[in-house]
Amino acid sequence: MLTYHPGDSIAHRLDPRTKLFVQAAFAAAAFAHTTLSGLAWLSLVALAFLAAGRLSPLRAVRGYLPALPFLAAGPLVSVFAVDPATVSVGIDPASAFDPLLASYRVLLVLLVSAVYLHATPVRDSRAAIQRLVPGRTGRLLGVGVALVFRFLPLLRADLRRAREASAARLGSERSLRDRIRLVGAAGIRRAFGRADRLALALRARCFAWNPTLPALRFGKIDAVGLLVAAALGVAAVV
Numbered sequence: 335m336l337t338y339h340p341g342d343s344i345a346h347r348l349d350p351r352t353k354l355f356v357q358a359a360f361a362a363a364a365f366a367h368t369t370l371s372g373l374a375w376l377s378l379v380a381l382a383f384l385a386a387g388r389l390s391p392l393r394a395v396r397g398y399l400p401a402l403p404f405l406a407a408g409p410l411v412s413v414f415a416v417d418p419a420t421v422s423v424g425i426d427p428a429s430a431f432d433p434l435l436a437s438y439r440v441l442l443v444l445l446v447s448a449v450y451l452h453a454t455p456v457r458d459s460r461a462a463i464q465r466l467v468p469g470r471t472g473r474l475l476g477v478g479v480a481l482v483f484r485f486l487p488l489l490r491a492d493l494r495r496a497r498e499a500s501a502a503r504l505g506s507e508r509s510l511r512d513r514i515r516l517v518g519a520a521g522i523r524r525a526f527g528r529a530d531r532l533a534l535a536l537r538a539r540c541f542a543w544n545p546t547l548p549a550l551r552f553g554k555i556d557a558v559g560l561l562v563a564a565a566l567g568v569a570a571v572v
Contacts, residue, residue, distance in 0.1 A: 336397035336448050336451040337451065337452075337487055338451065338452065338453070338454060338455050338456065339452055341387075341388060341453065343386060343387050343388040344386040344387070344555065345383070345386045345387035345389075345449050345450075345452070345453035346387070346453045347555055348453075348555060348556055348559050349462075349550055349551065349553065349556045349559075350450075350454050350458045350459055350461070350550065351462045351465065351466060351550065351552075352552065352556045352559040352560055352563070353449075353450050353453070353454060354450075354462060354463075354466070355559070355560065355563040356383075356446075356559055356562055356563045357446055357447060357450055358563075359564070359565075359566035359567040359570065360376075360383075360443065360446050360566050361446075362566070362567060362570035363376060363566045363567075363569045363570040364376055364439045364442055364443055365439065365570075366569070366570040366571070367569070367570075368435060368439065369435075370435065373435060373438060373439060373442070376442055377442060379566075380442045380445045380446055383445070383446050383449045384445060384448075384449060386449065387449035387452050387453045389448060389449055389452045389453075391445065394444075394445050394448035394449075394452075395441075397448055398441075398444050398448070405437040405440060406437065408433040408434075408436065408437050409433045409434040409437060410430070411433075412430045412432075412433045413425055413426060413427055413429060413430045414426075415429065451483075455548075456479075456483045456484055457547060457548050458548055459476075459479055459480065459483065460476040460477070460479060460480040461476070461547035462550060463475050463476045463479055464476040464547065465550060481532075485528065488528065489524075489525055489528070492520075492521055492524040492525070492528075493517065493520075493521045496516075496520035496521055496524070497517050499520075500513060500516055500517055500520075
């Protein structure tokens with residue numbers, strides 16, 4: 335699971351607002367340039383972002399393993415063509431080209447977002463969102479992002495422990511349906527338990543909409559990041 339890791343890379347030193355602008359500009363450019371050549375130079379940009387965050391491409395891809403089957407499903411399914419007249423199924427490898435480019439485009443966007451997750455503390459993300467979106471809406475979004483970033487890894491760890499406990503009790507001898515039911519029920523119980531404890535902890539700490547957040551300020555290195563975001567934004571509309 336991709337989480338924040340302290341460091342002194344270029345991505346770590348950037349203001350979180352700059353990183354959000356760069357992510358948004360890269361996503362816009364990726365969905366504007368859908369050709370093979372466009373995705374080729376975007377791949378170089380994504381690799382440069384990974385290098386700026388000192389994040390291994392292999393580790394970034396491993397962090398999105400649950401999403402990879404869905405990205406692969408599109409090209410694989412599009413290979414098969416059904417002829418309604420003869421009710422037969424044919425195989426057309428050429429039809430998988432466009433879905434393959436679309437899946438690869440999404441993967442590039444995920445790799446860039448992995449750099450953000452790797453190089454940005456949760457508190458800084460919340461502070462950036464609340465400063466970009468004014469009012470109570472921004473505070474609500476900031477709280478939501480902070481809770482997702484903090485508790486999604488915990489929920490995944492709970493599911494992993496439930497699966498390991500089931501395997502230790504010869505759960506692998508059960509049918510797939512029973513294994514899914516047991517692990518899923520255990521995961522849901524733990525998720526509701528964590529939610530109850532979180533609500534109690536928030537009340538005990540007099541949870542407020544306006545907590546003291548870390549100070550954010552743009553530095554000299556952010557000028558480079560904003561120029562990159564501007565260049566990607568121009569590339570998205572040209």
